[in-house]
Amino acid sequence: MPHADRFALTGRTVFLSGAAGHLGRAMAIALAEAGAHLILNGRTAETLDALAAELKAQGHSAEVAVFDVGDLGASRQFFAGLKRLDVMINNAVSGLGPQAPGADPAQAFRGTLESGLVAVHENVVAAMPAFDAAVTAAGEASIINVTSIYAHTSPDPKVYEGSGMMSPPQYGATKAGLVQLTRYLAVTLAPRGIRANSLSPGIFPWDRVAIDKPGFVASVSARSPMGRPGLAEEIGGPTVFLASKASSYVTGSDLRVDGGWTAI
Template sequence: MTNALFDLSNKTIIVTGATGHLGVAMCEGLASMGANIAVASRDLNKVNNLVQKLSEKYGGNHQGYQLDISDAESVKKAISEIIKTYKIVDVLINNANFYSMGEVEEYSDDEWVKGIDGTINAVHRCTKAVLPHMLENGQGNIINIGSMYGVVSPNPEVYGSSGQNNPANYGAGKAAIIQFTKYLACHYGTRGIRANSVSPGPFPNPKVQENDEFIKQLSRKTALGRIGQADELKGILVMLASDASSYITGQNICVDGGWTAW
């Protein structure tokens, strides 16, 4: 019974930003439960390498697609190819993002908009491309990747002089993603669509983890006293993609070691 609840066999799942630090872990977790992954990212070499890795390790029908979330035509083309290949898309995971660093008082309009474009606008582009297909089939599952900084502000004391401070346009865009998720859930739920967001906490990439002092600062802010490891996102993604979450929609789930609890 337990295995059946979390079984993803024969489900087609699109993962954008699939070759990034968190994206790879997501793909592996989903593939390990039987899902067929449409691996989507800008770098086709990395995409193909990940497809090969997933296929060799987990079996299944994994395919790679070049997708640039900043380009509406690229998104439409990739989604069209995915639907043509798999016939049906069960789950869309909007994971890819980009933003620009800067201070609020120093941003140019273009720099500010870049961060909004790389978060909420990108999620809208991908969702808009897939949603009609899901509505036509009367079922679909959208999982948007938000952030703890879509819920709370970065604490300047944590970042100090590390140079790692999180920019305002990133958090603003991630907060918008969380609201957009709720909108999708409420407006399309009766038509077979579920939508939830996952908000990761401190999951710094390997390069950032080289800064020992900064990692200590991040760790002190969590209730668990440590940063997150990419593999710790596998469970929540499998749960939300599977029938184990069939009555969960419109929710934002923080996977943050307790960061937002205080």
């Protein structure tokens, strides 16, 4: 097979949670351009429908699945009805926004762990028949768990000073657990032809953040070895790599897309 063809995802079904988010949208575009049929998952039908319509208008294949991946009943029902799943990308996590006055911090911590770690494991288990069908048809299946640089290092308070955007402790704790879960899945699922890898993005500010919080972007740029934050489209190539046969001998690995942030 020519090397360029190994990146193709034609005929592959990809489930992407958090599909309408900043990085989720960039992943969806890259995967669609590689030929995948996308199942765009999230909690807001309007944004998912708009993304699906945009992709279809460009000749790509996409459908929408509106449910919260943290709702295990809804997730199990969905995956039980799925005939084949070549790639699962676990990109969604909740409980990271500002807490309401009087809110229980422990509940926020538990909520993030449940949606970003427990739900990932349970949904992988629920999708096993669909993964097995993909392995029978195509020879392999792939799980991509989207983690973070904060699975590997602590956020620097100086970078976030005055921005109101400091990463909460439950985020890094959940993502670190997800890296280890990925390793476990890689080892236990390899005999079934299923690969599992994690993708650890660095800081990729929304366009609005760049406008509203230039001081934060300047702090990120000063801290980054590459002198700038990430651009959303720069997550697409690594995602396609891990989803495709270009990474057929890669499992149990963590790919850091951070501009060298964690190399310091």
